[in-house]
Amino acid sequence: MSTVTRESSELTSECVNPVLGATKSVFEAMLGCTPVRTGLALKESTQPKYEISAVIGVTGRAIGTIAVSLKESTALEVLYRLVGVRADEMNAEVCDAVGELTNIIVGNTKAKMEELQLSISIPNIITSSGHHLHYPSKVQPICIEFDSEIGPFAIEVGFASND
Numbered sequence: 001m002s003t004v005t006r007e008s009s010e011l012t013s014e015c016v017n018p019v020l021g022a023t024k025s026v027f028e029a030m031l032g033c034t035p036v037r038t039g040l041a042l043k044e045s046t047q048p049k050y051e052i053s054a055v056i057g058v059t060g061r062a063i064g065t066i067a068v069s070l071k072e073s074t075a076l077e078v079l080y081r082l083v084g085v086r087a088d089e090m091n092a093e094v095c096d097a098v099g100e101l102t103n104i105i106v107g108n109t110k111a112k113m114e115e116l117q118l119s120i121s122i123p124n125i126i127t128s129s130g131h132h133l134h135y136p137s138k139v140q141p142i143c144i145e146f147d148s149e150i151g152p153f154a155i156e157v158g159f160a161s162n163d
Contacts, residue, residue: 015157022108031081039145046132049154053126054102060118064159065135068102074151090127099123
């Protein structure tokens with residue numbers, strides 16, 4: 001991607017540790033499990049790893065997107081652990097739970113990056129195999145893969161300077 005600048009790659013890289021810390025603390029506090037990072041790589045495809053994604057736009061001194069992508073079985077377990085409700089398939093309650101989990105992770109990430117004066121959007125939920133996420137043209141996202149006792153998931157994060 002020739003439009004990706006070194007500065008945007010560095011900014012995205014600087015977001016990794018706040019995302020990791022927020023993810024770990026939210027999963028431990030809200031879901032009673034500890035996620036383990038299993039991978040970290042530049043995102044080359046527009047297709048998320050799993051079939052449900054919650055996407056939050058970020059603006060401020062940086063612009064970008066944070067997306068949490070979960071395997072369906074992981075999303076079903078998120079609903080159960082957050083509110084004690086079992087579901088056998090994707091439904092509005094599962095989507096709400098995934099959106100709320102993502103909102104908390106991104107909110108905690110935002111708090112760790114105060115110098116960027118970030119604002120976040122409400123989560124948008126996408127459920128289907130093979131969906132695609134497109135980032136602003138000057139953003140090269142990173143995919144952070146995790147495993148946990150409730151199942152696998154991934155977080156995509158990509159930022160660019162808004163100066």
